[in-house]
Amino acid sequence: MIAYYMCFGLFFVGLYGVITRRNLVKIAISLSIMEISTFLFFALIGYIDNGVAPIVNPADPDKIYVDPLPQTLVLTAIVIGLATTALLMAVIIRLYRKYKTFDIREINELRG
16 A cells, blocks of 8 residues: 555655756656656556466466556556657757757747
């Protein structure tokens, strides 16, 4: 149960970073922290104590199997999250080259 609370705590740490920071790179890192906490939460949903891999053996029907679906969805989400983080960092680099700053307030003031 403590692992679920740690997932929520990690998510709120990332949310705090997104809300309070003005640096675009720090905001991107905070979004990644939020994303990782969500992945961890979904992986924990599929975990069962003393569970085994879902390879069904008809000779031993009393085994408890782990649900593989949340883990496969998390693996897919990790790949998609990596791609979106790379795209976000590319946009941040382009903004830095144009405005010479990572600060959101200065970029907003330079808008013209």
